[in-house]
Amino acid sequence: MHYLTGLTLALFVASPALAEDWDFVLINGTGKPIKTVEIAPTGSTDWKPGLEEEAARRAPVIKPGARTTVRLDRPSSQCRYDVRATFEDATTMVFANGNICDNSYLTVKLTGGKPSISAN
Template structure:
């Protein structure tokens, strides 16, 4: 009887949906600037979280033209995220809004005349 309860409890644990999961997408730096920090937030929420890879490996930079895998905690009910980048030198953050992580694994993040734009692939 005790084994059946234990096994049943384990099955319930396995069947329970995760509230959040680690996720990633590839950021292609087409901004023409060196990126110092990447943060991700559910679109429109303003609840910024540092890229998890950055937390693990310490500060680094993403040079123009480089690809960088952004690791973040994804809410399974949400597809669109805002991406905020801080650049080396001017320290000014710029926000790209509504990047769809359900549709796109790669994003070409660019600045066109200072205006952020992203093309997902």
């Protein structure tokens, strides 16, 4: 019996964290048109493109005040993400530490010229 319990535990520990399909609404409060959105777990540099809704692919620029749905695969234990936006003028900014588990809407904005992210 102990053999099976040990084997079961070994399989559980060796299993990778399962990813979940997840989405949130990103609101552009920066005052600048956004061309691309990438996301990464907060504190990492593992940037992945945000998979935007079909309408966003037809009109790829997220205008100031506009919103788009961003889709991702996330491990069930990961809630905090950074958002990297590339603007139409080719500048890039990172908006750090958005909580997508507790908030369905995140607004990226410039506060005193510095990037910030807030939940709605």
